[in-house]
Amino acid sequence: MDYPTLMLYLENQLDWLKKKGCGHLNIEKLPQVELKRVIQGLKTANLCAARPSEQVSQAAGVQIKELRMQLASSSVSGPPEFETAIPQFLDTESHSSEWPLTDSASEVSADSLADLEKKYCTCQRCPLGDTRKKFVFGSGNSKARLLFIGEGPGADEDAQGLPFVGRAGRLLTSMIEVIGIDRPDVYVTNIVKCRPPGNRNPTPEEIACCQPILDQQVSLINPDLIVTLGNVPLKTLIPGSPGITKVRGQRMSYQRWPLIPTFHPAYLLRNRNALDQAWEDFRSFGAQLHSGSEALLS
Numbered sequence: 001m002d003y004p005t006l007m008l009y010l011e012n013q014l015d016w017l018k019k020k021g022c023g024h025l026n027i028e029k030l031p032q033v034e035l036k037r038v039i040q041g042l043k044t045a046n047l048c049a050a051r052p053s054e055q056v057s058q059a060a061g062v063q064i065k066e067l068r069m070q071l072a073s074s075s076v077s078g079p080p081e082f083e084t085a086i087p088q089f090l091d092t093e094s095h096s097s098e099w100p101l102t103d104s105a106s107e108v109s110a111d112s113l114a115d116l117e118k119k120y121c122t123c124q125r126c127p128l129g130d131t132r133k134k135f136v137f138g139s140g141n142s143k144a145r146l147l148f149i150g151e152g153p154g155a156d157e158d159a160q161g162l163p164f165v166g167r168a169g170r171l172l173t174s175m176i177e178v179i180g181i182d183r184p185d186v187y188v189t190n191i192v193k194c195r196p197p198g199n200r201n202p203t204p205e206e207i208a209c210c211q212p213i214l215d216q217q218v219s220l221i222n223p224d225l226i227v228t229l230g231n232v233p234l235k236t237l238i239p240g241s242p243g244i245t246k247v248r249g250q251r252m253s254y255q256r257w258p259l260i261p262t263f264h265p266a267y268l269l270r271n272r273n274a275l276d277q278a279w280e281d282f283r284s285f286g287a288q289l290h291s292g293s294e295a296l297l298s
């Protein structure tokens with residue numbers, strides 16, 4: 001079940017809103033008792049083994065969605081109307097001309113993500129090519145404003161050929177949804193595209209073999225913001241960076257793209273104490289994205 005994690009987030013946010021004096025949350029319309037009712041409803045619906053879209057009653061689903069939008073809008077300094085889709089972000093065309101293209105951008109050799117995937121999906125440039133079940137290129141909106149980069153596929157991802165579909169992936173999806181964005185609107189990929197056996201960290205050689213693929217993905221997607229998840233993508237894209245606990249939430253850049261590192265969702269599943277900080281990061285970059293790209297570019 002991954003709804004408890006979502007519930008944890010909702011509870012977390014309510015606490016935060018209470019501390020902040022509730023901002024734009026309409027308490028009369030959505031009192032704490034309502035949140036408790038939703039959470040209780042989800043608990044009693046016994047969603048442990050369930051896929052939410054199949055099992056949540058329509059009423060509970062709507063409440064959660066409304067709650068999500070209310071909570072998300074409370075972190076934006078505007079009125080509480082909230083668009084859930086990313087297209088309201090400024091068109092990247094408007095800022096891309098302000099940044100000089102880097103060498104890496106000009107090295108893009110595939111016209112589209114689909115071409116790029118086709119080119120590399122049979123890759124045997126490192127030993128992971130022998131042990132993988134499926135090449136996990138990435139998934140999501142090819143013009144996403146928000147690009148998440150994890151470490152490498154786990155067993156579930158290796159089996160399905162898709163990134164972040166296991167337990168950590170479901171937490172990531174919940175976190176994205178809680179900031180008012182649908183997962184299909186973002187793009188999600190990893191530093192390495194094939195599963196390191198036993199879920200070990202990828203070696204520097206494996207990372208070096210895969211980095212040209214990632215660089216081309218980043219150039220083709222041209223996101224407003226890259227969010228790295230955990231230490232491996234942080235230290236790959238920002239060599240020499242201090243560890244994630246020291247720099248999480250800080251605005252950095254990778255080539256010409258703004259980058260914010262945060263915790264890996266698998267770490268959050270094991271260290272619930274870090275949830276508050278991760279939530280702070282998500283809320284902060286979610287608000288920046290929703291209020292337009294300028295905040296990210298400054």
Ligand code: URA
Nearest residue numbers: 150151152153163164
């Ligand atoms: N962990 C990652 O870093 N990536 C995935 O795709 C899944 C789990």
